[in-house]
Amino acid sequence: MARAAAVKAVSGEMSDASDRMGQILSESARLFATKGYDGTSMRDIAEACGISKSLLYHHFTDKDEIYARIALGSTQRLFEFVEERLPEGGTPPERVRAFMTATGDYFQRYRSNWIASTAAFWSDPELRRHKERMMWRDRYEGLIRRLIQDAINSGDFRPVDVPLTGRLVLSSLNWMHRWYRPEKGLTPAQIADSYYDLIFNGLKAE
Amino acid sequence: MARAAAVKAVSGEMSDASDRMGQILSESARLFATKGYDGTSMRDIAEACGISKSLLYHHFTDKDEIYARIALGSTQRLFEFVEERLPEGGTPPERVRAFMTATGDYFQRYRSNWIASTAAFWSDPELRRHKERMMWRDRYEGLIRRLIQDAINSGDFRPVDVPLTGRLVLSSLNWMHRWYRPEKGLTPAQIADSYYDLIFNGLKAE
DNA sequence: CCTGCTTCCGACCAGGCGGTCAGTGTCGCA
DNA sequence: TGCGACACTGACCGCCTGGTCGGAAGCAGG
Structure with missing residues (x-):
């Protein structure tokens, strides 16, 4: 065969x-x-x-x-x-x-x-049209970028790449649905909080 | 109406x-x-x-x-x-x-x-069966966890939550396809490298 | 009682789907 | 020359899909 x-x-x-x-x-x-x-x-x-x-x-x-x-x-x-x-x-x-x-x-x-x-799914309607929806997506993404920029301006964040950092944040949150199971473990907000800790403080020791 | x-x-x-x-x-x-x-x-x-x-x-x-x-x-x-x-x-x-x-x-x-x-898509075949495939998924996720654990043991990383940190890393990489456009900007490897920098060093100033 | 609007239904349609099957042409090998 | 194995085709099937249509109930105001 x-x-x-x-x-x-x-x-x-x-x-x-x-x-x-x-x-x-x-x-x-x-x-x-x-x-x-x-x-x-x-x-x-x-x-x-x-x-x-x-x-x-x-x-x-x-x-x-x-x-x-x-x-x-x-x-x-x-x-x-x-x-x-x-x-x-x-x-x-x-x-x-x-x-x-x-x-x-x-x-x-x-x-x-x-x-x-x-x-292999996201199917047509996800990508097609929906200008209005994208407007909100953009505002949402714009929001996190602005917050990050503020934190840089205030001296709390080091001068990182803002769009990329925004994407890192959104990626961690958007991907949650692929593995999160409501029955057990932390709540999504707690997970998000932990992510913040990781990203803010970094992994580096001391 | x-x-x-x-x-x-x-x-x-x-x-x-x-x-x-x-x-x-x-x-x-x-x-x-x-x-x-x-x-x-x-x-x-x-x-x-x-x-x-x-x-x-x-x-x-x-x-x-x-x-x-x-x-x-x-x-x-x-x-x-x-x-x-x-x-x-x-x-x-x-x-x-x-x-x-x-x-x-x-x-x-x-x-x-x-x-x-x-x-709204990932469609049936994504979740159904495929035990064999999951084996590789698990090994892949196991790999990053092991690497992170090693870095903690060696004292290079602070003692973070290993599974969660692994998920943060994988989320950033898995979500890339949703916004990455090959025509312009950094290569995916460069983006991954930048992510590493962000996660390793954190956002905190100085 | 009638009229008109809205909510709702069952029957129906064309078209595209995944999948099947009987058969055709073309090899390499005896 | 013959034969089996293999790559390949076109016609076909039943099914399910998104969507349509004519009309039936329930309720309003007159």
Whole structure:
């Protein structure tokens, strides 16, 4: 069976698409990343690959398997990618830093796969139109930037990059819904408070 | 027309659902948050409300308008909610901290709306099964925790909460795809590096 | 009683969906 | 030359989707 032959082609995106499975995974990742999982039909994928829809089912059992292959491959590769970039001899902080920059690197190289596997959803209405809504988003983001700028002006914060710091703050808060479970542990406000402590005081000892 | 009468019922979730529109918005937010936008059909919404599908179209022009109302309402309310919780007389850092905890509070109170409007997509396959994939996720998250723990043990980091700090790091990286545009600015690795600087050194002056 | 408005329903529609199947062409190998 | 394995196709299926439509209840004012 063809599927066994292409175990190595977990990826997409990096593959040169010489083989069908690699091409299918690559195009699928691109489509999932731009249009979401539900927004991408098997017809879309087939068309993007220049093949018939039936052929997709020759290589994969169903749509979900294509997605699973992308998501799994992306996650696994992320781990390996990051791990092999940790400096053996470095100090612990250097290694934390390397973890972060390697993840950034990975994100850049395998952007479609990354987005497909961390957000293969956000679905059309999230990105389409809604100017009015963006106005509020912008005001919200503008607010945190202004607060940070104030804290810099007052001498309480060191002169950090304001937009980036704002994004760090919003990222920590926005991502909470992905792991937070209301049943147990701290309340969201307590978590936010802890984040503030971490960001304000930093990790550095003494 | 009924729509005009219920302009105030932007919300859902908070509304006691005495009126139809509030009920529809509330149930929709709950469904969008759990099953995603595409995964929620108009029939689902109607059934959850105990009404006919046609009635939905009496109150809203289409599915997208329901979503837009939820998302807009949620975003707008977030801004107002946070803004009115900023202490007038506080120091700038206190106000930054208040911004964050207020956002956490908001998240908790309007969880469905929040999730629906920031992630109304992640779609079924993201949460369903994929044990194997989770294994890699866990190893990846385990890795950053171990690195942080090492840095604490070595005395480079102060003794912070390891899981929470790991989540802060991953949040900053995972959320990047929502605002990063490859055309301009820093590379993702540079951004990650800047994040490291912020988190390691903190915001506190001198 | 009638009239008119609003709320509400059941039946219906075209279209797109994921998935199937019978079959065709093309290889490598005996 | 024949044959099996494989890559591949187009027509097709049942289902579910978002959305429409004609009309039925309930209630107002006259």
